[in-house]
Amino acid sequence: xxxxxxxxxxxxxxxxxxxxxxxxxxxxxxxxxxxxxxxxxxxxxxxxxxxxxxxxxxxxxxxxxxxxxxxxxxxxxxxxxxxxxxxxxxxxxxxxxxxxxxxxxxxxxxxxxxxxxxxxxxxxxxxxxxxxxxxxxxxxxxxxxxxxxxxxxxxxxxxxxxxxxxxxxxxxxxxxxxx
Amino acid sequence: xxxxxxxxxxxxxxxxxxxxxxxxxxxxxxxxxxxxxxxxxxxxxxxxxxxxxxxxxxxxxxxxxxxxxxxxxxxxxxxxxxxxxxxxxxxxxxxxxxxxxxxxxxxxxxxxxxxxxxxxxxxxxxxxxxxxxxxxxxxxxxxxxxxxxxxxxxxxxxxxxxxxxxxxxxxxxxxxxxxxxxxxxxxxxxxxxxxxxxxxxxxxxxxxxxxxxxxxxxxxxxxxxxxxxxxxxxxxxxxxxxxxxxxxxxxxxxxxxxxxxxxxxxxxxxxxxxxxxxxxxx
Numbered sequence: 001x002x003x004x005x006x007x008x009x010x011x012x013x014x015x016x017x018x019x020x021x022x023x024x025x026x027x028x029x030x031x032x033x034x035x036x037x038x039x040x041x042x043x044x045x046x047x048x049x050x051x052x053x054x055x056x057x058x059x060x061x062x063x064x065x066x067x068x069x070x071x072x073x074x075x076x077x078x079x080x081x082x083x084x085x086x087x088x089x090x091x092x093x094x095x096x097x098x099x100x101x102x103x104x105x106x107x108x109x110x111x112x113x114x115x116x117x118x119x120x121x122x123x124x125x126x127x128x129x130x131x132x133x134x135x136x137x138x139x140x141x142x143x144x145x146x147x148x149x150x151x152x153x154x155x156x157x158x159x160x161x162x163x164x165x166x167x168x169x170x171x172x173x174x175x176x177x178x179x
Numbered sequence: 180x181x182x183x184x185x186x187x188x189x190x191x192x193x194x195x196x197x198x199x200x201x202x203x204x205x206x207x208x209x210x211x212x213x214x215x216x217x218x219x220x221x222x223x224x225x226x227x228x229x230x231x232x233x234x235x236x237x238x239x240x241x242x243x244x245x246x247x248x249x250x251x252x253x254x255x256x257x258x259x260x261x262x263x264x265x266x267x268x269x270x271x272x273x274x275x276x277x278x279x280x281x282x283x284x285x286x287x288x289x290x291x292x293x294x295x296x297x298x299x300x301x302x303x304x305x306x307x308x309x310x311x312x313x314x315x316x317x318x319x320x321x322x323x324x325x326x327x328x329x330x331x332x333x334x335x336x337x338x339x340x341x342x343x344x345x346x347x348x349x350x351x352x353x354x355x356x357x358x359x360x361x362x363x364x365x366x367x368x369x370x371x372x373x374x375x376x377x378x379x380x381x382x383x384x385x386x387x388x389x390x391x392x393x394x395x396x397x398x399x400x401x402x403x404x405x406x407x408x409x410x411x412x413x414x415x416x417x418x419x420x421x422x423x424x425x426x427x428x429x430x431x432x433x434x435x436x437x438x439x440x441x442x443x444x445x446x447x448x449x450x451x452x453x454x455x456x457x458x459x460x461x
Binding site: 019021034061062063064065066067070073074075076078079081101102103121123124125126127128129130131132145146147148159161171172173174175 | 222223226227230231233234237238240242243244245246247248249284285286287288289297299301326327328331359360361363416418420421422423424451452453
């Protein structure tokens with residue numbers, strides 16, 4: 001397992017191959033379906049964005065509320081392919097990449113590759129465990145969306161894998177490719 | 180005529196307890212299935228299975244639920260025909276329990292009031308409720324918390340009346356392959372055979388309330404359940420979390436119903452590895 005601190009080890013992160021397991025630290029921003037729709041519309045209308053997309057890692061997640069005494073409630077990845085229609089536009093804004101679960105469309109894979117961005121995947125259905133790797137969560141934008149709002153999430157050793165690497169490798173086809 | 184009355188508050192309390200139990204503690208059989216699951220060789224699939232197992236312990240402390248997608252609230256109610264709820268309706272009681280527990284237990288509210296308007300109801304209601312009126316004076320309530328990822332990848336089809344077991348197998352296999360990693364494998368499969376356009380998917384959902392290893396009483400269907408599990412594991416290539424290694428399907432459950440001479444409805448309701456349900460008889 002390789003430890004990566006966002007903002008410090010970004011170049012190293014971009015050099016890792018699909019399938020590599022990571023302990024990820026640093027700040028990511030949650031954005032799922034409704035937030036993607038809003039962000040895309042703001043970009044198209046040239047409106048100021050609620051947080052800088054350049055260099056950001058988007059976490060496709062809608063956390064459960066934090067119970068009293070805990071830093072974070074249940075949190076985990078949602079299905080990434082639902083964000084596919086919006087992803088090329090967000091990649092054009094210079095995001096470092098995204099963290100979610102599941103396959104991406106050929107067009108989105110191509111967009112990640114062209115932009116040199118990385119797609120990470122986390123384990124679905126392990127949210128009680130994953131919440132322990134979050135030290136801080138704060139609402140950033142779209143609070144009216146409830147669980148679909150944008151939150152900044154500070155990760156500390158969050159377990160995940162490189163899904164799409166910057167050389168075209170894909171964790172979901174690796175087994176077929178090596179057969 | 181004899182009637183047994185059950186206080187409204189007792190129903191709310193019982194349903195609330197089921198929501199708590201299902202959201203934090205996996206049923207014994209589901210835990211065992213995951214303990215015994217084939218992790219495949221070294222790699223992300225094996226690592227993912229380890230995290231899934233550790234997650235059961237983490238949620239078991241009773242503070243943070245098993246999954247952030249704490250689901251739509253599904254209730255399957257078998258109500259004895261001589262049962263009367265005193266002080267309110269059954270539907271109100273189940274919705275009240277859902278709203279109260281999803282708030283007090285810090286579960287996620289995942290319901291929007293309309294698919295087009297998409298405003299969160301803020302209560303995780305309405306719950307999805309299926310009723311069966313049966314003989315007797317008992318009220319059986321079963322609850323399932325089921326996430327959107329696995330519902331999204333569930334499918335139904337109308338096969339022809341000439342279709343056989345092989346066609347059912349092929350449809351299930353194609354459904355699991357098309358779903359790939361998205362519904363969080365390893366999976367439980369509910370398969371509804373027969374009925375109609377509206378009932379086949381319910382048969383598939385109802386099948387998912389069965390315990391791992393609980394075979395259909397009809398021997399041919401019991402064999403088909405095992406065959407589907409075997410064939411999908413052999414041929415799908417999906418594996419744990421879609422990483423292509425280890426087990427894809429933990430168990431398959433079939434429910435069937437009579438159907439029209441022209442029809443052969445089949446529905447596959449996929450459940451994720453975090454199969455969360457609980458039941459009680461009042």
